[in-house]
Amino acid sequence: MSTGRGVTIRAAVSRGVGLPPSIETLTLDAPGPDEVRIRVEACAVCHSDLSYLDGTWATEFPLVLGHEAAGYVVELGNPVADSEGASEPGLAVGDPVVVTLVRTCGECRACQRGHDVACTGDFPIASKSPLVAADGDRIPQGLNVGAFAEQVVVHRSQVVRLPDDIEPLAACLLGCGVLTGAGAVTNTARVTAGDSVVVVGCGGVGIGAVQAARIAGANPIVAVDPTPDKRESARGFGATHVVDPVHDDLSATITAATGGPLADHLLITTGSPAALDGAIELLAPMGQLIIVGMAADDVTIEVAPSWLAAANKSILGSKMGTIRVAQDVPALIEHHRAGRLDLEGMVSSTHALEDIAEAFEEVWRGDVLRTVVLPNVTATQEQEAPVPC
Ligand SMILES: [Zn+2]
Ligand SMILES: [Zn+2]
The missing domain is CATH 3.40.50.720 (NAD(P)-binding Rossmann-like Domain)
Incomplete structure (x- = not known):
């Protein structure tokens, strides 16, 4: 259940085209109804993140990027756990989860037809980001997530429970x-x-x-x-x-x-x-x-x-991929468990949050499959134990 209080987190804040992100201390609001707070263990760098940073796609700055993430549920906004009629299974604190950028209301015409990626629903979190900078300004969540950060708050439809036997480092690739x-x-x-x-x-x-x-x-x-x-x-x-x-x-x-x-x-x-x-x-x-x-x-x-x-x-x-989060993520998890879908082999490198500029450089050079940022690992820890899976 929500405590109603925000928490202090470190996040990589992008403040303009061509600028490396700065690691800043932000306040993350407590999750509201139908929202979930997650400790981010791994967030892969996707080309979409870089398309904002290099000006390929227009956006307003600042923002916190990162939308291909996995981690653990830390806090549930009421009444996530007991919602009736939800297509997602209930979540509990401590559950391992994958986070996607696709939000679904479950009620609009697109959702009713199973077209998750075309959802037109309204979400409070979309108009009021839970990220607050030291100067009091709210910082948008890039692509609905903002997971180049120690923790995120997202809508529950963006979250899928993972089995316990899949590492977040591999599971994050299922987010995008x-x-x-x-x-x-x-x-x-x-x-x-x-x-x-x-x-x-x-x-x-x-x-x-x-x-x-x-x-x-x-x-x-x-x-x-x-x-x-x-x-x-x-x-x-x-x-x-x-x-x-x-x-x-x-x-x-x-x-x-x-x-x-x-x-x-x-x-x-x-x-x-x-x-x-x-x-x-x-x-x-x-x-x-x-x-x-x-x-x-x-x-x-x-x-x-x-x-x-x-x-x-x-x-x-x-x-x-015209995906339906609640059906397709579990199906891919089953392929992974059966040995048909290799996720671990796709992770080319890992980086601590403070080394995120290096991670972006690798993706810009185009010589990696997937570079993953580990927001809760320090640079020293990361160097001592690279690629744990
Ligand atoms: Zn992506
Ligand atoms: Zn909808």
């Missing part, structure tokens, strides 16, 4: 990257056994897509990335073919891999405009282009409608 990639394959594309799948971009979202395609029985699975290490990683996670988009002939590779018909599903998991060039021509008849990665606000593509109509091709947007 893997959830999005896997959701794009299973929910948006509805990949089935024997389908040919091409995944462009082999970061956390792309590898999540490759793994989900393998679990679905897709074949071939062609992974495309300009970075050699990422191509090799993709092969390890289930890609049957890998392609360097700069030096290899992607069309020829897909043609050879599929025996000619090209891609049933081509998923663009990067925001790079170059990834969209010629993508439509790589689709088989009945094929789908699925746009998962968020390009900059001013990027557009040209499409000849006859290309789509004549061969029954389609273009689908996939926000957060």
Whole structure:
């Protein structure tokens, strides 16, 4: 139950485009009704965080970023535990949980139709951030979470109970990257056994897509990335073919891999405009282009409608993999427990909160699958025990 009192936390506050975040002491309000306070054990850096920091997407500063998190419930706002009609199971203090950016009211038209990512509900936490700076100003939670911080308060619909046998360091990837990639394959594309799948971009979202395609029985699975290490990683996670988009002939590779018909599903998991060039021509008849990665606000593509109509091709947007949090996160946990979904192998490095700028640099360089910030671990502790899983 809520104590009604806020707590003092350290958080990484981003105060402008191109500026490294500053570690500041903030007050975190107590959780209100239907809200949960969580001690953040791990929060992965997602490209969406950096898209705000480098100005690709417009936003107002300051804000606390970080939206791919796992940790433990510290406090429940009344009446979370006893809510009737909730689709989420009840939560208790001490429960391990994963946190996502997707909030659902359960009542709007989108929620009633199972379209969690299109929820139009109103949430008190959306208009009044629980984060308060030393000067009294409220600091928004970046992408509904703000988990580059020792603790967060979020709406309960953003929280899924974890089993006790999964480490937060691995589980946090289910908060955005893997959830999005896997959701794009299973929910948006509805990949089935024997389908040919091409995944462009082999970061956390792309590898999540490759793994989900393998679990679905897709074949071939062609992974495309300009970075050699990422191509090799993709092969390890289930890609049957890998392609360097700069030096290899992607069309020829897909043609050879599929025996000619090209891609049933081509998923663009990067925001790079170059990834969209010629993508439509790589689709088989009945094929789908699925746009998962968020390009900059001013990027557009040209499409000849006859290309789509004549061969029954389609273009689908996939926000957060069209996921339904309460169903899809538990399903992925079951895949992980059964050994089908490797999360631990996707964690490239870990960093203490005070070293968050270093974590951002790694992601900007593009040479990691997933970099994870450990907000409650000091830099000294982190150096002594890197990557505990
Ligand atoms: Zn994300
Ligand atoms: Zn809703």
